[in-house]
Amino acid sequence: MAASCVSCGAAVSRRLLLRPPLSLAPRQVLWKAAELQSVPGPQILRLKHVTVVTTKKNVKAPRRETYTVDFIKKQIEEFNIGKRHLANMMGEDPETFTQEDIDRAIAYLFPSGLFEKRARPIMKHPEQIFPKQKAIQWGEDGRPFHYLFYTGKQSYYSLMHDAYGKILDIEKHKNQLQAKGLFSEKNKTIDLIGSRWLIKEELEEMLVEKLSDQDYRQFVQLMERLLQSGAAEEEFVQSFRRSVTVQSKQQPIEPVQRDAQGMAFSTSEGKRKSAKAEAVVYEHGSGRIKVNGIDYLLYFPVLQDREQLMFPFHFLDRLGKHDVTCTVSGGGRSAQAGAIRLAVARALCSFVTEEEVEWMRQAGLLTSDPRVRERKKPGQEGARRKFTWKKR
Amino acid sequence: MLKGVTRLVSRVHKLDPGHFLRLGTQAPQSLAAQLDNQVSFESPRAISCTSENDPAKHEEKHEGLHYNLPLQDVKTIFPHGLPSRYAMQMKTFNEACLMVRKPALELLHYLKNTNFAHPAIRYVLYGEKGTGKTLSLCHIIHFCAKQDWLILHIPDAHLWVKNCRDLLQSTYNKQRFDQPLEASVWLKNFKTTNERFLSQIKIQEKCVWNKRESIEKGSSLGEVVEQGITRVRNATDAVGIVLKELKRQSSLGIFRLLVAVDGVNALWGRTTLKREDKSPIAPEELALIHNMRKMVRNDWNGGAIVLALSQTGSLFKPRNAHLPQELLGKEGFDALDPFIPIQVVNYSPKEFESCIQYYMENSWLQHEKAHTEEGKKELLFLSNANPEQLERLCAYL
Numbered sequence: 001m002a003a004s005c006v007s008c009g010a011a012v013s014r015r016l017l018l019r020p021p022l023s024l025a026p027r028q029v030l031w032k033a034a035e036l037q038s039v040p041g042p043q044i045l046r047l048k049h050v051t052v053v054t055t056k057k058n059v060k061a062p063r064r065e066t067y068t069v070d071f072i073k074k075q076i077e078e079f080n081i082g083k084r085h086l087a088n089m090m091g092e093d094p095e096t097f098t099q100e101d102i103d104r105a106i107a108y109l110f111p112s113g114l115f116e117k118r119a120r121p122i123m124k125h126p127e128q129i130f131p132k133q134k135a136i137q138w139g140e141d142g143r144p145f146h147y148l149f150y151t152g153k154q155s156y157y158s159l160m161h162d163a164y165g166k167i168l169d170i171e172k173h174k175n176q177l178q179a180k181g182l183f184s185e186k187n188k189t190i191d192l193i194g195s196r197w198l199i200k201e202e203l204e205e206m207l208v209e210k211l212s213d214q215d216y217r218q219f220v221q222l223m224e225r226l227l228q229s230g231a232a233e234e235e236f237v238q239s240f241r242r243s244v245t246v247q248s249k250q251q252p253i254e255p256v257q258r259d260a261q262g263m264a265f266s267t268s269e270g271k272r273k274s275a276k277a278e279a280v281v282y283e284h285g286s287g288r289i290k291v292n293g294i295d296y297l298l299y300f301p302v303l304q305d306r307e308q309l310m311f312p313f314h315f316l317d318r319l320g321k322h323d324v325t326c327t328v329s330g331g332g333r334s335a336q337a338g339a340i341r342l343a344v345a346r347a348l349c350s351f352v353t354e355e356e357v358e359w360m361r362q363a364g365l366l367t368s369d370p371r372v373r374e375r376k377k378p379g380q381e382g383a384r385r386k387f388t389w390k391k392r
Numbered sequence: 393m394l395k396g397v398t399r400l401v402s403r404v405h406k407l408d409p410g411h412f413l414r415l416g417t418q419a420p421q422s423l424a425a426q427l428d429n430q431v432s433f434e435s436p437r438a439i440s441c442t443s444e445n446d447p448a449k450h451e452e453k454h455e456g457l458h459y460n461l462p463l464q465d466v467k468t469i470f471p472h473g474l475p476s477r478y479a480m481q482m483k484t485f486n487e488a489c490l491m492v493r494k495p496a497l498e499l500l501h502y503l504k505n506t507n508f509a510h511p512a513i514r515y516v517l518y519g520e521k522g523t524g525k526t527l528s529l530c531h532i533i534h535f536c537a538k539q540d541w542l543i544l545h546i547p548d549a550h551l552w553v554k555n556c557r558d559l560l561q562s563t564y565n566k567q568r569f570d571q572p573l574e575a576s577v578w579l580k581n582f583k584t585t586n587e588r589f590l591s592q593i594k595i596q597e598k599c600v601w602n603k604r605e606s607i608e609k610g611s612s613l614g615e616v617v618e619q620g621i622t623r624v625r626n627a628t629d630a631v632g633i634v635l636k637e638l639k640r641q642s643s644l645g646i647f648r649l650l651v652a653v654d655g656v657n658a659l660w661g662r663t664t665l666k667r668e669d670k671s672p673i674a675p676e677e678l679a680l681i682h683n684m685r686k687m688v689r690n691d692w693n694g695g696a697i698v699l700a701l702s703q704t705g706s707l708f709k710p711r712n713a714h715l716p717q718e719l720l721g722k723e724g725f726d727a728l729d730p731f732i733p734i735q736v737v738n739y740s741p742k743e744f745e746s747c748i749q750y751y752m753e754n755s756w757l758q759h760e761k762a763h764t765e766e767g768k769k770e771l772l773f774l775s776n777a778n779p780e781q782l783e784r785l786c787a788y789l
Contacts, residue, residue, distance in 0.1 A: 287773060297776040298520070298712065303785070310773050319769040 067130050075126040082123065099124070132208050155207040156215060163222050163236075170230045195241040197223065202242070254349035254357075257283065266350040270342030272369050275331025279343035283351055285323025287313075291340065292327055305337035312345040312365055316356060322348070342368055440749035441489065447535035450492050450500060456746040458489040461534060469537045471581040473547045473654075475526050477783060485754050491743065493524060495736045496531040502732070503535070503696055508648065511690045514728055516656070517700040519736035520714050522780025525700040526654055528736055532698055533652050541648040541695065542589050544638065544687070546578070549658035550705030552680050556665055559673075563602075564629050568679040569665075575627035575680060579620045582634070589647060590614035595637050601626050613637060632683045639687060642694035649695030651687055655702040659685055660724030662708050685727065699728070739777040747779070751786050759789040 083102060087094035090105050102123050112120040122129075137154075138144040148154040148161075198206070200216045211219075227237055257266040264283040269276065289296040289309065300306050313319050324344060328336045345365040349357050360366055374383035381387050442457040444450060450459070466474075466488050474482070482488045499515055506513065517525040533543055552574050562568040583590065593613040600606040601623070607615055613634060620630025642649035653659075659681055665673045675681045688697055701719045703709060713719050716733060739747060748768055751757050761767035775781035 294712075295776070297778055297781065303774065306774050310770065313773070314766075314770060317766070319766070319773050 067133060069135055072126055072130060079126055134208055153209045155209055156211060160219065160222060163226055166233050166236065167226055167229055170232055195243045198240050198242060254346060257350050266347045268343050268346035270339045270346060270368065272338035272342065273331050273335035273372060275328060275335035275339040277326055277328040277336065277339035277343045279324055279326040279340060279347050281344060281347040282323040285321065287320035289324045300333065300337060302333065305333055308337040308341045311341060312348055315360065315363060315365065316348060316352060338369060440746040440753065447500065447531060447538060450497060452497060454492045455494060455497065456491065456743045458491050458750050461488040461490060463488060469534060469585055470530060471584045473530060473533065473545050478527065489750065490527060490531055491747065493528060493743065495734045496528040498734060499532055499698065500535055506696055508694045511693050512695050512697050514690055514697045514699060514731035516716055516728065516731045516733050517736055518714065518716050518733060521703055522778050523736045523738055524779050525736045529652055529654055529698060529700045536650040541650045543585050543650050543652065545585065545652045547654055548705055549653055549655045552678065553658045553663040553665065553675060554707060559665060560625065562628065562679050568677055568682060569673065570628040570679055572624040572627050575631045576621055576624045579617050579627060579630060583617050590617060593637065593641060599633050628679045631680060635683045635687050639692045643692055645694060651695065651697045653688065654700045655705055656699040657701050657706055657719040657724060660721050660727065661706060664707055739779060744772060744777050747782060757786055757789045762789050
């Protein structure tokens, strides 16, 4: 029996802890299996009980882990191989296995009940997981490669230098043309609508350097000056612009009205806090509203709730023209009123022109209110209220 | 100025009332052009008010229009009868205007055609909260007062079953309880309303208050009432005697009796009153309620019984209850059983328009938007044509 224990113990790896982290627990128990390979025959697993006690109290905070280029490359290879294995497992074609397929496969194979989405298992390309870091900037002799290394922010200053150089080039070109008389006043201004400059965080990410606010402002000013001087360097400038979603009115996709018994109506839902409402708005009516089968005057005796219901109609000037039947559940009286308002506004979108839909969106009628009750924290009486402070 | 109004109004009166709304803005201008001496700012009154101040002559064509109650009449007929918000409005506008509405017209029609030889018919006004049951009742009372009926009006029967401080054990019947305060207050108001009848009616039974005081047979009812008012301890018994005598004598035909009770569901519900040992009192054990129930039974003739339900003051009844079955309970419904139900609903579009016009004429709506069409639509939506809600809304404007 002892022999069989030993043989299965042989499969256990010998060194269990590879690299202890810098902050050690004061006591650690190391189990070391005895040296097995050299001694044949029946062996006894001699377990050495070793306690390690650190005396370090002021441990420095660990520096950010630097990943070497080789390490990143290895990770990328491993990722690609793993991707192919995963595709095989799921029975799909490894060649056309996209990132979304990977996400779905991982969610299927490792179902997680954690609330925080970022804590769930992920499998992404190493570029997205490991933060971008600079390679070693100097050679063996200690001499830096880049000529602006000693400014501290080499990529930023080199970018500014290049941009300014381009401006000067364009000016020189313009002067030459003017001298020759071939300068034409055609202003090929680049269309700036629908795109925006990079924000500071994006620029930092691009240059892998920390910037200050003044640096960022200088950068934007230089870019704008470059634009003004001419349309020659369009690609260069556009690489620093991101497009803004056109008019951002993509969310409300209102369902087209349906017909039943000849009456045109449209249905939609709305939510607020924990109340859910579903509203059916008829196109031709006389302004009657029924909530859960009860007249709205009796269901909402408070004026404020009725004003909430009135808001979509009043905004579109259609006060007595529609009939509404809705069902609502959950929440309190104010939440139910807000939910019905949202549902009614979304349903009205289908009877109304696109311009009016845009107005409604700007008025805030089509946005669902994200405010939810804040959680009570331990050590406090409520979400924000602290316990009474007593001096002694 | 008053002359000008009546002249203007009599001209407008000939117009078809169905066109009032459409001609609303046009009529005063044309009339003002004709009578250039008259003050034109009074002319819009014609749209929502009518000059027909006698309820007996109110007909369908007056539907939706307000008529004026002379303030003197109001003091005599309604010493305690008007709802508090309406009384405030009366004080503000310095006049009492009631709207003529369909349920009241219906009731008036029935009352005009009552056969006084038959037992008294019971009419029950019911409807959602705030639709105008109490004010319709007041309209009927005004009509009956003009017709010289004797009015027995209980403004709110709920006041008798709750918040009573002193309950005495009744001298007449040991099991029952007296409510001296409420009874004396009611007797005072009754006296104000029906002064002229009190001397005419003679009681037919001797009533003994205690060893020293008694009232002989044949003396007037006024004396009984006086006794009740001065001696508060015997007020409840005085009320009982008054009710009994009235019931007996209305069949004789000397006078016609109108029994008008508001909040009649209090007579059959529960009370919040308790005995000294904290056990609850049933309504039957209150002498006032007991006598009232006998009054509301239709075993007498020579008059009519008009009742209005009310959820507002009711005890232990859910807010949504508005049907007679729900508010009266099984007991009450059986007791009242053969009755004519009259439903009072929210304003029709015409009535709503008329109400808004009335407020505008009295310069009650100060908001700029209230005069526009959109403003009216907003008010209509928010109040859903409920008279009470509309009145509360307009109070802010």
